[in-house]
Amino acid sequence: MVGVVFIEPAGGEVELDATEGWSLMQVATSQGVEGIDAECGGSCACATCHCYVEGEAAAALPPPSEAELAMLEHVVAERRPSSRLSCQIKAAPTIDGLILRVAETQS
Numbered sequence: 386m387v388g389v390v391f392i393e394p395a396g397g398e399v400e401l402d403a404t405e406g407w408s409l410m411q412v413a414t415s416q417g418v419e420g421i422d423a424e425c426g427g428s429c430a431c432a433t434c435h436c437y438v439e440g441e442a443a444a445a446l447p448p449p450s451e452a453e454l455a456m457l458e459h460v461v462a463e464r465r466p467s468s469r470l471s472c473q474i475k476a477a478p479t480i481d482g483l484i485l486r487v488a489e490t491q492s
């Protein structure tokens with residue numbers, strides 16, 4: 386299991402044990418984390434799973450793919466250097482402790 390923390394738009398913190406290999410969008414939506422719409426179901430086609438990554442583990446994330454970078458241009462909330470699409474991040478031991486601040490709006 387990989388420990389991740391989601392910070393919901395209203396400020397609530399949700400600590401979850403993520404199953405290795407699952408996308409962090411799947412982890413969040415399966416556990417009722419608020420603020421992630423995930424309209425496309427994780428196929429990198431909607432930009433409604435936008436989060437900001439924080440914490441030391443953020444440095445261990447693989448860089449976004451070209452497809453993710455292209456879709457990040459369509460996020461509704463402010464795009465920041467820490468912006469990622471949570472459906473494109475897979476739970477792995479290297480990112481244990483990652484913090485994801487869910488964007489304040491997705492659409």
Ligand code: FES
Nearest residue numbers: 425427431432472
């Ligand atoms: S769920 Fe659609 S881009 Fe992530």
